[in-house]
Amino acid sequence: MNELISFLVGRLSPDYLPKDPVTIGAAIGMPLAALGLVVLVTYLRRWRWLWDNWLTSLDAKKIGVMYIVVAIVMLLRGVADAAMLRLQTAIAANGAEGPFSSDTFQQVFTAHGTIMIFFVAMGLMFGLINVVMPLMIGARDMAFPLMNSISLWLFVAGMILVNVALVFGGFSNGGWLGYPPLTELEYNPGPGVDYWIWSLQIAGIGSLLSGINFVVTILKHRAPGMTLMKMPIFPWSVLVTSVLIMLAFPILTVTLALLGLDRAMGMHFFTSDGGGNPMLYINLIWAWGHPEVYILVMPAFGIYSEVVATFAKKKLFGYRTMVWALMAIMFLSFVVWQHHFFTMGAGANVNAFFGIMTMVIAIPTGVKIFNWLFTMYRGRIDFKAPMFWFLAFVFTFTLGGVTGVLMAVPALDFQVHNTMFLVAHFHNTIIGGVVFGFFAAITYWFPKIFGFKLHDGLGRWSAVLWQIGFLLAFMPLYILGLMGAVRRIDSYSDPSWQPLFITSGIGVLVIVGGIGLFVLQLLYSVWKRKELKDTTGDPWDGRTLEWSVPSPAPHYNFAVTPIVTHRDEWWHRKQKGVKTPAKSDYVDIWLPKNSALGLTVGALAGLFGFGIIWHLWWLVLIAAILAIAVIVRRTLSDDNDYHISANELYHEAVRARS
Amino acid sequence: MSRQTNEMVIERYEKAEFGFWLYLMTDIILFASLFATYMVLRGNTAGGATSADLLDPKYALIETGILLTSSFACGVAALALRFKKVNLAVWSLAATLLLGVVFLLLELNEFTQLVSEGNSWQASAFLSSFFTLVGTHGLHITIGLIWGGAMAYYILRHGRTANSVRKFTLFSLFWHFLDLVWIFIFTIVYLGAAL
Numbered sequence: 001m002n003e004l005i006s007f008l009v010g011r012l013s014p015d016y017l018p019k020d021p022v023t024i025g026a027a028i029g030m031p032l033a034a035l036g037l038v039v040l041v042t043y044l045r046r047w048r049w050l051w052d053n054w055l056t057s058l059d060a061k062k063i064g065v066m067y068i069v070v071a072i073v074m075l076l077r078g079v080a081d082a083a084m085l086r087l088q089t090a091i092a093a094n095g096a097e098g099p100f101s102s103d104t105f106q107q108v109f110t111a112h113g114t115i116m117i118f119f120v121a122m123g124l125m126f127g128l129i130n131v132v133m134p135l136m137i138g139a140r141d142m143a144f145p146l147m148n149s150i151s152l153w154l155f156v157a158g159m160i161l162v163n164v165a166l167v168f169g170g171f172s173n174g175g176w177l178g179y180p181p182l183t184e185l186e187y188n189p190g191p192g193v194d195y196w197i198w199s200l201q202i203a204g205i206g207s208l209l210s211g212i213n214f215v216v217t218i219l220k221h222r223a224p225g226m227t228l229m230k231m232p233i234f235p236w237s238v239l240v241t242s243v244l245i246m247l248a249f250p251i252l253t254v255t256l257a258l259l260g261l262d263r264a265m266g267m268h269f270f271t272s273d274g275g276g277n278p279m280l281y282i283n284l285i286w287a288w289g290h291p292e293v294y295i296l297v298m299p300a301f302g303i304y305s306e307v308v309a310t311f312a313k314k315k316l317f318g319y320r321t322m323v324w325a326l327m328a329i330m331f332l333s334f335v336v337w338q339h340h341f342f343t344m345g346a347g348a349n350v351n352a353f354f355g356i357m358t359m360v361i362a363i364p365t366g367v368k369i370f371n372w373l374f375t376m377y378r379g380r381i382d383f384k385a386p387m388f389w390f391l392a393f394v395f396t397f398t399l400g401g402v403t404g405v406l407m408a409v410p411a412l413d414f415q416v417h418n419t420m421f422l423v424a425h426f427h428n429t430i431i432g433g434v435v436f437g438f439f440a441a442i443t444y445w446f447p448k449i450f451g452f453k454l455h456d457g458l459g460r461w462s463a464v465l466w467q468i469g470f471l472l473a474f475m476p477l478y479i480l481g482l483m484g485a486v487r488r489i490d491s492y493s494d495p496s497w498q499p500l501f502i503t504s505g506i507g508v509l510v511i512v513g514g515i516g517l518f519v520l521q522l523l524y525s526v527w528k529r530k531e532l533k534d535t536t537g538d539p540w541d542g543r544t545l546e547w548s549v550p551s552p553a554p555h556y557n558f559a560v561t562p563i564v565t566h567r568d569e570w571w572h573r574k575q576k577g578v579k580t581p582a583k584s585d586y587v588d589i590w591l592p593k594n595s596a597l598g599l600t601v602g603a604l605a606g607l608f609g610f611g612i613i614w615h616l617w618w619l620v621l622i623a624a625i626l627a628i629a630v631i632v633r634r635t636l637s638d639d640n641d642y643h644i645s646a647n648e649l650y651h652e653a654v655r656a657r658s
Numbered sequence: 659m660s661r662q663t664n665e666m667v668i669e670r671y672e673k674a675e676f677g678f679w680l681y682l683m684t685d686i687i688l689f690a691s692l693f694a695t696y697m698v699l700r701g702n703t704a705g706g707a708t709s710a711d712l713l714d715p716k717y718a719l720i721e722t723g724i725l726l727t728s729s730f731a732c733g734v735a736a737l738a739l740r741f742k743k744v745n746l747a748v749w750s751l752a753a754t755l756l757l758g759v760v761f762l763l764l765e766l767n768e769f770t771q772l773v774s775e776g777n778s779w780q781a782s783a784f785l786s787s788f789f790t791l792v793g794t795h796g797l798h799i800t801i802g803l804i805w806g807g808a809m810a811y812y813i814l815r816h817g818r819t820a821n822s823v824r825k826f827t828l829f830s831l832f833w834h835f836l837d838l839v840w841i842f843i844f845t846i847v848y849l850g851a852a853l
Contacts, residue, residue, distance in 0.1 A: 250687035267786035275702030275783030
């Protein structure tokens, strides 16, 4: 009898309910918020609408919007975590008690890193790619729309597991990359590390599928005439990033699986006994992890290239060198991973090699920066909000790049390794490079999806506050790092550090103000949507194909597949005089029917992960069998598309024009 | 025109085939990471049995023979389907899957024997990496068997259509790919143990 019960409940036990006030608050608040949402949708009678138009939709633009919504919600949680970290370090000086226990503090910085990278940056990136990449290459949809939906729901399943951890069981305390042996069973017997492993594993498999999907889409779905060297830079950056995803994410899958096997089956890959080798883990995780940071930043580079050309009213300077720089970064990003652990005893020659490679990768990045600056040179620059984000990027990212090159020198790295200097450096590049880019992109492409622009003034002020807040929050960390403050400390005894930590905390508040303005910008623009309406489909006088279709873009993107002759095709057509297609240009098209498979697979993956985390092996088995069954059933069916006739398309286009 | 033309079906599967090749490339990276892990941890036996003590290349040679024959049968099935010999295709597919099952049973037999002699995956880092590498291949074989079974059902139900030929192409790509991975396992793990 006891055996049966322990089989059924695994290691679920009331001991894992939250105990300290902060987590109890979150544990009560989050389910309440979810419940509120359910009640709201029921009250508005929007379930049918939600199901048909969003949850089961295979339209890449809608999938993209869902990614972005999830990512923005997670951004709020990630920033709340950041604020908690800086609150602790502002107070806990010189023997004073901070508001959080050491264990809570560790969970918070682990959650902050994990959420920001995997569920904010990756989510925004996949969302933006889904929204605009097919439009920019003149395609109707992704190559594999159903797989696209599966990717989304695997991402959501991972996100939900991270948040369930907060309510029940606690999260990992091992840092965002979970170094063993700390994350091994011996030192971390609870479910926290397992939550970390399985949420990343599930989301990571979704990312891998997306990578394959994007590569096939770009190589097979480009509009006729669009050779690779006539493709805009954003799709180029997506292609390069997707190749990196394909090369790097399988390594993450293996690494997490091996750590999971150590924990669930008593293996000895990375344990301190039984012949395990923790250094192997650190090499494997960074062989994925370094390419990962370029996976995040390259689409942002693509975005800046589009934004700066549009708002400077000039064609992009140095298109070819932009492409080559992307390729160079792609290759080099795989030969620099060891710079993350210069101090771990690989020897002088190995360190020298990786140090030099790290400096070399700054060269193609510098080429891109100069290309953007030369694009602005003698342009007629229109200082709209996306341009503000771009300028903040140039300043912040260049600074981050310079401190990166500093740390590429092994001798110097020994001084600042694992200090606040490093923390400041990578926030410099990730916030300055990635986050600013994605905000620019949201502002820039918003009208294409929703049919109205975002309020420009609020967007500019959001960028300004982010920039000021960023400097306040991270410049003190550079100084603290040089003074010897190690990262991840929750208390310190040197009173001279406190003013700097307090300044940094104020910076976080200013950033929160920037996010507040962004949310306000969204709400205000929805309220004023009639005045901000985009009637032309081309609100910024754009250069590429997405601006050639009406706003919001129709679900089939292009009624008539465009034929491309120039790099800036839409700009070229506007110079020449835009021709409206004749009735005979329209042909019948086929689009994928809605499918609940993505949602089902996501839900089953979530249950599968939950089962492993809590040792509910029956749940793991059932979820796996059901997932295989629904996928097999789908592969056996053939009739999954629906048809729109040329006539319907023509009449819809005529209606849209009038 | 409210039905999809044959060209549209073909175009769709060309895309799927290309995508599947890319997936196989990512699977190669996955196995490469496992091979690298095995090579790093091979000597870490924690005072226990070494690969030379435990692994028998002759036994693995038999497994290799069975898997290669299975792959051959799979090739026959693909050709038979292309040349509209549905019966031959189904029988060859049955042979493919049967040999796959035999391979899997042989592998499980090897695993149980190792475990019963006290050399489980918990004994040392070497054995952890051995069981994981070979087991991951076995897991792929299991997925292949499920997929092959579904294919057999599809062909029996629909016969030879543009769809069934293309679907079978994807399956046979996967099955041959598993052969390729096994050749590396045989060479690096089993022959490596004898050297």
